[in-house]
Amino acid sequence: MKICGVQGVSVIDYPGRIASVLFLGGCNFRCPFCQNADLVLRQESLPGLDLEEMMQSLEKKKGFVDGVVITGGEPLIHGEALLSLLRRLCEAGLAVKLDTNGYEVELLREALAAGLVDYVAMDVKTSLAGYSKAAGKALDTRRIEQAIRIIMDSGARYEFRTTCVPGIVAESDIREIAALVSGAQRYYLQQFRPSGPMIDAEYEDVRPYDAATLGRFLSLVSPSVQTCGLRGA
Numbered sequence: 001m002k003i004c005g006v007q008g009v010s011v012i013d014y015p016g017r018i019a020s021v022l023f024l025g026g027c028n029f030r031c032p033f034c035q036n037a038d039l040v041l042r043q044e045s046l047p048g049l050d051l052e053e054m055m056q057s058l059e060k061k062k063g064f065v066d067g068v069v070i071t072g073g074e075p076l077i078h079g080e081a082l083l084s085l086l087r088r089l090c091e092a093g094l095a096v097k098l099d100t101n102g103y104e105v106e107l108l109r110e111a112l113a114a115g116l117v118d119y120v121a122m123d124v125k126t127s128l129a130g131y132s133k134a135a136g137k138a139l140d141t142r143r144i145e146q147a148i149r150i151i152m153d154s155g156a157r158y159e160f161r162t163t164c165v166p167g168i169v170a171e172s173d174i175r176e177i178a179a180l181v182s183g184a185q186r187y188y189l190q191q192f193r194p195s196g197p198m199i200d201a202e203y204e205d206v207r208p209y210d211a212a213t214l215g216r217f218l219s220l221v222s223p224s225v226q227t228c229g230l231r232g233a
Contacts, residue, residue, distance in 0.1 A: 030136030102147030
Protein backbone atom coordinates (compact mmCIF):
# COMPACT_ATOMS: atom_id res chain seq x y z
CA MET A 1 0.00 0.00 0.00
CA LYS A 2 1.42 3.35 -1.04
CA ILE A 3 0.41 6.67 0.49
CA CYS A 4 0.85 8.99 -2.47
CA GLY A 5 -0.29 12.24 -0.94
CA VAL A 6 -1.63 14.06 2.12
CA GLN A 7 -3.78 17.14 2.44
CA GLY A 8 -2.95 18.36 5.90
CA VAL A 9 -6.18 20.19 6.70
CA SER A 10 -9.60 20.01 5.07
CA VAL A 11 -12.90 21.46 6.28
CA ILE A 12 -15.02 20.02 3.45
CA ASP A 13 -14.06 16.35 3.02
CA TYR A 14 -15.39 15.00 6.34
CA PRO A 15 -18.80 16.41 7.29
CA GLY A 16 -18.71 17.99 10.73
CA ARG A 17 -14.97 17.53 11.26
CA ILE A 18 -11.65 19.14 10.45
CA ALA A 19 -9.66 16.38 8.79
CA SER A 20 -6.46 15.37 7.11
CA VAL A 21 -6.86 13.51 3.80
CA LEU A 22 -4.68 10.53 2.82
CA PHE A 23 -4.51 9.54 -0.85
CA LEU A 24 -3.73 5.87 -1.49
CA GLY A 25 -2.46 4.70 -4.87
CA GLY A 26 -4.12 2.10 -7.08
CA CYS A 27 -7.70 1.30 -8.04
CA ASN A 28 -9.78 -1.65 -9.22
CA PHE A 29 -11.86 0.59 -11.55
CA ARG A 30 -10.86 2.54 -14.66
CA CYS A 31 -13.60 5.17 -14.72
CA PRO A 32 -13.01 7.14 -17.93
CA PHE A 33 -13.92 10.45 -16.26
CA CYS A 34 -11.59 9.91 -13.28
CA GLN A 35 -9.53 12.99 -12.42
CA ASN A 36 -6.98 11.07 -10.35
CA ALA A 37 -5.40 9.29 -13.30
CA ASP A 38 -1.90 9.38 -11.81
CA LEU A 39 -3.09 7.69 -8.60
CA VAL A 40 -4.93 5.02 -10.59
CA LEU A 41 -2.55 4.34 -13.48
CA ARG A 42 0.86 5.68 -12.52
CA GLN A 43 1.23 5.42 -8.77
CA GLU A 44 4.79 4.12 -9.21
CA SER A 45 5.73 7.54 -10.64
CA LEU A 46 4.50 9.35 -7.53
CA PRO A 47 6.57 9.80 -4.39
CA GLY A 48 5.50 7.66 -1.45
CA LEU A 49 5.07 9.02 2.06
CA ASP A 50 6.50 7.29 5.10
CA LEU A 51 3.74 5.89 7.31
CA GLU A 52 5.54 6.57 10.60
CA GLU A 53 6.26 10.18 9.67
CA MET A 54 2.65 10.63 8.61
CA MET A 55 1.39 9.23 11.93
CA GLN A 56 3.69 11.57 13.83
CA SER A 57 2.34 14.49 11.82
CA LEU A 58 -1.23 13.49 12.62
CA GLU A 59 -0.37 13.22 16.32
CA LYS A 60 0.98 16.78 16.25
CA LYS A 61 -2.27 18.03 14.69
CA LYS A 62 -4.52 16.38 17.30
CA GLY A 63 -6.66 18.94 19.06
CA PHE A 64 -7.08 20.81 15.80
CA VAL A 65 -7.54 17.99 13.30
CA ASP A 66 -9.98 15.41 14.70
CA GLY A 67 -10.56 13.19 11.67
CA VAL A 68 -8.82 11.46 8.78
CA VAL A 69 -10.23 10.77 5.32
CA ILE A 70 -8.87 7.70 3.52
CA THR A 71 -9.35 8.09 -0.22
CA GLY A 72 -7.70 7.10 -3.49
CA GLY A 73 -7.67 5.54 -5.87
CA GLU A 74 -9.59 2.83 -4.07
CA PRO A 75 -8.53 2.14 -0.48
CA LEU A 76 -10.25 -1.25 -0.14
CA ILE A 77 -7.95 -2.96 -2.65
CA HIS A 78 -5.19 -2.89 -0.04
CA GLY A 79 -6.61 -5.59 2.21
CA GLU A 80 -4.88 -6.19 5.52
CA ALA A 81 -2.54 -3.22 5.02
CA LEU A 82 -5.57 -0.92 4.98
CA LEU A 83 -7.11 -2.58 8.04
CA SER A 84 -3.82 -2.10 9.89
CA LEU A 85 -3.81 1.60 9.00
CA LEU A 86 -7.43 1.99 10.10
CA ARG A 87 -6.63 0.34 13.44
CA ARG A 88 -3.73 2.71 14.05
CA LEU A 89 -5.86 5.74 13.28
CA CYS A 90 -8.59 4.53 15.63
CA GLU A 91 -6.05 3.82 18.37
CA ALA A 92 -4.77 7.37 17.92
CA GLY A 93 -8.25 8.65 18.74
CA LEU A 94 -9.04 9.93 15.26
CA ALA A 95 -12.40 9.57 13.55
CA VAL A 96 -12.05 7.82 10.18
CA LYS A 97 -13.94 8.48 6.96
CA LEU A 98 -13.55 6.02 4.09
CA ASP A 99 -14.13 7.01 0.46
CA THR A 100 -14.83 3.93 -1.66
CA ASN A 101 -16.45 2.50 -4.76
CA GLY A 102 -17.65 -0.39 -2.57
CA TYR A 103 -16.64 -3.19 -4.90
CA GLU A 104 -14.42 -5.05 -2.42
CA VAL A 105 -17.43 -5.98 -0.33
CA GLU A 106 -15.67 -8.51 1.90
CA LEU A 107 -13.16 -5.99 3.21
CA LEU A 108 -15.83 -3.32 3.46
CA ARG A 109 -17.91 -5.60 5.66
CA GLU A 110 -14.90 -6.52 7.81
CA ALA A 111 -13.82 -2.91 8.37
CA LEU A 112 -17.33 -1.82 9.34
CA ALA A 113 -18.01 -4.84 11.56
CA ALA A 114 -14.76 -4.18 13.43
CA GLY A 115 -15.76 -0.55 14.07
CA LEU A 116 -12.74 0.80 12.17
CA VAL A 117 -14.71 3.30 10.10
CA ASP A 118 -16.93 6.07 11.45
CA TYR A 119 -18.20 7.49 8.16
CA VAL A 120 -18.41 5.92 4.69
CA ALA A 121 -18.84 7.77 1.40
CA MET A 122 -19.60 5.42 -1.48
CA ASP A 123 -19.64 6.53 -5.09
CA VAL A 124 -22.67 5.11 -6.90
CA LYS A 125 -21.46 5.61 -10.45
CA THR A 126 -24.75 5.16 -12.34
CA SER A 127 -27.55 2.65 -12.80
CA LEU A 128 -26.55 -1.01 -12.66
CA ALA A 129 -27.09 -1.46 -16.40
CA GLY A 130 -24.52 1.24 -17.18
CA TYR A 131 -22.00 0.39 -14.46
CA SER A 132 -19.43 -1.32 -16.67
CA LYS A 133 -19.20 1.76 -18.88
CA ALA A 134 -18.90 4.02 -15.86
CA ALA A 135 -16.27 1.83 -14.20
CA GLY A 136 -14.32 1.26 -17.39
CA LYS A 137 -14.41 -2.53 -17.00
CA ALA A 138 -16.76 -5.49 -16.86
CA LEU A 139 -17.92 -6.17 -13.32
CA ASP A 140 -20.47 -7.96 -11.16
CA THR A 141 -23.12 -5.37 -10.27
CA ARG A 142 -24.43 -7.60 -7.48
CA ARG A 143 -21.39 -6.44 -5.51
CA ILE A 144 -22.54 -2.84 -5.86
CA GLU A 145 -25.94 -3.76 -4.46
CA GLN A 146 -24.30 -5.71 -1.64
CA ALA A 147 -22.06 -2.77 -0.74
CA ILE A 148 -25.04 -0.42 -0.51
CA ARG A 149 -26.85 -2.78 1.84
CA ILE A 150 -23.75 -3.42 3.97
CA ILE A 151 -23.23 0.30 4.44
CA MET A 152 -26.89 1.04 5.21
CA ASP A 153 -27.01 -1.77 7.78
CA SER A 154 -23.65 -0.99 9.39
CA GLY A 155 -24.64 1.57 12.02
CA ALA A 156 -21.95 3.96 10.77
CA ARG A 157 -22.70 7.39 9.38
CA TYR A 158 -22.65 7.31 5.61
CA GLU A 159 -23.47 8.96 2.31
CA PHE A 160 -23.89 7.87 -1.27
CA ARG A 161 -22.95 10.20 -4.10
CA THR A 162 -23.08 10.32 -7.87
CA THR A 163 -21.02 12.51 -10.17
CA CYS A 164 -23.39 13.59 -12.95
CA VAL A 165 -21.28 12.91 -16.03
CA PRO A 166 -23.21 13.43 -19.30
CA GLY A 167 -23.13 10.20 -21.28
CA ILE A 168 -22.72 8.19 -18.07
CA VAL A 169 -25.58 9.50 -15.91
CA ALA A 170 -28.94 10.43 -17.44
CA GLU A 171 -32.38 11.02 -15.94
CA SER A 172 -33.30 7.34 -16.30
CA ASP A 173 -30.15 6.40 -14.37
CA ILE A 174 -31.01 8.83 -11.58
CA ARG A 175 -34.43 7.19 -11.21
CA GLU A 176 -32.80 3.76 -10.86
CA ILE A 177 -30.19 5.04 -8.41
CA ALA A 178 -32.98 6.52 -6.27
CA ALA A 179 -34.45 3.03 -5.96
CA LEU A 180 -31.04 1.50 -5.15
CA VAL A 181 -30.38 3.88 -2.25
CA SER A 182 -33.97 4.24 -1.07
CA GLY A 183 -34.08 5.07 2.64
CA ALA A 184 -30.43 6.17 2.79
CA GLN A 185 -29.23 8.69 5.36
CA ARG A 186 -27.62 11.00 2.80
CA TYR A 187 -27.32 11.13 -0.97
CA TYR A 188 -25.53 13.81 -2.99
CA LEU A 189 -25.36 14.66 -6.65
CA GLN A 190 -22.02 16.12 -7.69
CA GLN A 191 -21.44 18.40 -10.65
CA PHE A 192 -19.00 17.04 -13.20
CA ARG A 193 -16.02 19.36 -13.61
CA PRO A 194 -13.95 18.35 -16.66
CA SER A 195 -10.27 18.90 -16.09
CA GLY A 196 -7.27 16.90 -17.16
CA PRO A 197 -5.59 14.64 -17.18
CA MET A 198 -8.43 12.13 -17.10
CA ILE A 199 -8.19 8.41 -17.78
CA ASP A 200 -10.06 9.00 -21.05
CA ALA A 201 -9.06 12.36 -22.48
CA GLU A 202 -12.33 12.61 -24.43
CA TYR A 203 -14.13 13.41 -21.18
CA GLU A 204 -12.06 16.56 -20.78
CA ASP A 205 -14.25 18.11 -23.49
CA VAL A 206 -17.61 16.97 -22.13
CA ARG A 207 -19.92 19.85 -21.29
CA PRO A 208 -21.40 19.57 -17.77
CA TYR A 209 -25.13 19.57 -17.11
CA ASP A 210 -26.70 22.95 -16.46
CA ALA A 211 -28.16 23.90 -13.10
CA ALA A 212 -31.76 23.27 -14.18
CA THR A 213 -30.98 19.69 -15.19
CA LEU A 214 -29.19 18.99 -11.93
CA GLY A 215 -32.12 20.47 -10.03
CA ARG A 216 -34.49 18.13 -11.85
CA PHE A 217 -32.25 15.17 -11.01
CA LEU A 218 -32.27 16.23 -7.37
CA SER A 219 -36.06 16.38 -7.29
CA LEU A 220 -36.20 12.78 -8.52
CA VAL A 221 -34.03 11.47 -5.68
CA SER A 222 -35.05 13.61 -2.71
CA PRO A 223 -38.31 11.76 -1.91
CA SER A 224 -36.38 8.48 -1.59
CA VAL A 225 -33.71 9.50 0.95
CA GLN A 226 -33.50 11.23 4.31
CA THR A 227 -31.14 14.01 3.19
CA CYS A 228 -30.34 14.98 -0.38
CA GLY A 229 -28.09 17.70 -1.75
CA LEU A 230 -26.15 19.06 -4.69
CA ARG A 231 -22.42 19.71 -4.62
CA GLY A 232 -20.30 21.79 -6.93
CA ALA A 233 -23.06 23.34 -9.05
